[in-house]
Amino acid sequence: MRPNIMRTGLAYLMLAAAAILILFPFWTALSNSLMTESESATYPPKFFPTSLNLDNFASVMASIPIIRFIVNSFVTSGIITIGNLITASMAAYAFAFLRFPGRKLLFALFMATMMIPWEVTVIPNYLTVRSWGWLDSYAGLTVPFLATAFGTFLMRQFFMQLPKELMEAARIDGCGHIRIFASLAVPLAMPGLATLGVYSFLNHWNMYLWPLLITNTENMRTVQIGISMLQFAEMTAWNLVMAGIVLVLVPSLLMLAIGLGRLVGGLTTGALKG
Amino acid sequence: MLDKSSAVPVKSGMQRTRSAVRQPRRTRHWHEYALAVMFLAPSILLFGIFLFYPLIKSVYLSVHSTTPRGDVAKFIGLRNFEKLFDSGHFLNSLWVTFEFMLFTVPTSIVLALILAAICRTHLRGTKVFRFIFSLPLAISVSTGSVIWMVLFHPTLGTLNYLLQAAGLPAVQWLTDPNWSLISISIMTIWMNLGFLFILLLGGMEGVPEDIYESAKMDGAGPMRTFVQLTLPLISPTIFFASVTSMIGAFQSFGQIHILTKGGPMNSTNVLVYNLYQDAFVNFRFGSGSAQALVLFVLILILTIIQFKFGEKKVHYQ
Structure with a gap:
């Protein structure tokens, strides 16, 4: 003992x-x-x-538009998350249930994109977004991130775990793919969507380099850029800087508390045991 | 997947039974192709514009000199690359990145493993500890950096106060070139611990309980169970964690941008920070693209090595 x-x-x-x-x-x-x-x-x-x-x-709310920063971050991460859920579940459905020539090759290509670090593409993407006049806009902040290979992979894992018999039964009942997708596959893969949603939201909420590059006006700054600028502006007033940090941390902590369980189970089953 | 063997759709149409009866085979297939195109179009379009095109454009830019506006000025062949590898500046940046990876990845994985192993047991109160250990997940690189900037402050910071209270000399955390990378690494380990903890804990919980029970019955102590049972069983997760951490270390930028700006004396000038400086501060997009490609190749090699050699030692259930 x-x-x-x-x-x-x-x-x-x-x-x-x-x-x-x-x-x-x-x-x-x-x-x-x-x-x-x-x-x-x-x-x-x-x-x-x-x-x-x-x-x-x-006083921190009075001295910098921190609420505006938080709203910007919410809008940006929200749009990207919804976009990711839509594009990933659509692509994943095609890879899991539709048969078409070159499916394996295309899936391999999708997976290979995960090996391209985002930083490698940042210069051309910056030039593209600038040439479209998308600097300082929500479009510039979100559109480049709407598709996700990781999300497609994760959702495909979830779709393939759905009982085959169910799918067959729906087909025999005369359901087309669009109906199966919308009213069967997606609702049944809700846990997968939730995992991807939390993951994608937190990830893009924390984005730093891209918003740093493409936002110049205070109005369009996201929380992450705003908060690091606070530190330069108010170098000595640490109490204010930290009050700003706490305000920014509250939403992320809430999200973490809500989404933690989802993230633990989902990422490990989806990503690792496939 | 409906049937795995269907690389050639026409053949599989004959194998299928019930569902194919309703429509003639040919129209069904066209219908399915059209649907597949529709379902994949958004992703393919976005990848094309924001991933594949930039990759090709990077190659194109890297062999040209560019104007500060980003327009191509002149074809210069591999001169951008030659210049990079001739200058000690870029080689230093490669070395710093490598050191940074060495400081952060093994330490954070070992720490996360220990904490996850203790939290997996049925000690009372592990729920609270689990929540605490996952808290850094809520930290973004900028909030984390600003908090640590306060802790690292040379005269008013808590870290130096604690050092001096313990009778040790104060450290110039961010301004001493011998310490700066270590300081950045400490902050990074703290920041990454939440994710790694969650990931490894998830892996450990995936191991069926009866395996632990039978080990216990065989009289194996917790240390032996951990080394001989848990570690091999969760090696796929550890493998995944180390790949993502190494790639993450290669991509680090925010903490350097906020805390040290690559200094002092370039001691924290990691690859992505150097790239950022070249492209977006000095507006040398050609040279920046060349660096981006070097980064790409390095990460690619890393991934391939890890998969080739790591996979063999990994135990899959």
């Missing part, structure tokens, strides 16, 4: 140490966001705010 107790103790010790290390940066952001300016700039650094000072959130 004794080595067991020691082991359990050691396990808890490691968990606690890791938890403190991981939480510490979060705590720094939160506690600083509640401090007054002089408190957050003292040495030695304070670990706890002396009072709950909520003014910082109001």
Whole structure:
């Protein structure tokens, strides 16, 4: 019995140490966001705010259009997510259930696109988007990301797990592919769509390089660009910077809390056990 | 999939039974081709414009000199590439990227493995820890970088305060060329831990419980179970995690752009940051494209090596 107790103790010790290390940066952001300016700039650094000072959130909202940034990010990631769900489930349906010449080759080509790092295409894409006059627009922020090979792969995995008999039965009842797609395959693959949705939303919510390149006006900036500029503008006022960070973190944390379970199960079954 | 053997659609039409009876074979097939085209068109169109065309355009740009507006000025053959490999600047950038990968990937995977292994057991309260360990998933590169900028601050930052409280000398985290890449790596490991933890935990939970039970009955301790059972069983997941982390390390940009701008003395000037500087600060799109292609080839080689050699050692259930 004794080595067991020691082991359990050691396990808890490691968990606690890791938890403190991981939480510490979060705590720094939160506690600083509640401090007054002089408190957050003292040495030695304070670990706890002396009072709950909520003014910082109001002043950061007054000094930069942070709500606008959040809205921009929501619109951008929302459009991309919906686009990804539509294009991926359509392409995945074709690969899973339709027979056409060159299907294998085309699927291999789709999978090969996953090996092209997005950064490799960034220069020509920038030139394209600029030539179309799409700088500083939602179109420029979203359209290049609407199709996804990973999503197609994930959805195909989910479609292929659907019971074959069901599909056959629908066909015998005279259902066409469009009806099977819309009223059978897609609803049944909801868990897959949810996984892809969460993944795609978080991924594009966190995009940095592309919005940095193609947005120049404050009005079109996404949260990620806005928040990093805050740091240059208000170099010393850490309490304000951190209040901004906390405001930006709230939506992502909420999304994480809602989507975490979905992401864990879905990504591992879909992506790895196929 | 309806039938796997149907590489040639005409043949498979004869094998099929019930569903084909309704319509003549020929029209059915045309109908299906048309549908396939319709279903695939959006993806193919988007990939064509934003992935394949840019890839070809990159090759085209890389053998030309360009005006600052991005128009092609003159064909110069492989001069862009020659210049890159002649300058110590680009080679340094390659080396820094490699070092960065070495600092971040093994450390974060080992850490995530340990945490996931403990959280898989039925200790009380692991649910709370699971949530805590996955929290960095909510962190984007910019929020993470700004938070760490405060922690790294040379005089007011918490890290130096803690070091000095422990009687150690303060470190110039972001301005000392010997430390800057390590600092960036620490921040990156923290940021990536959430994803890797979730991924590896998911892999471990996929292992059927009775395998663990029988190991326990055989008297295997937790260490032995982990090394001899868990690790081999989840090797596909570890394999996947290491490929994606390595590729992720190659693509890092945001934390460098925010925290160090590639400095001091180019000690954190990773590949993508160098590319960004060349193309979007100095407006040398030709040279930038050449770098993009080098990046592409490197990632391609990495993927192929990993799949060729990694796959053999990987245990699939």
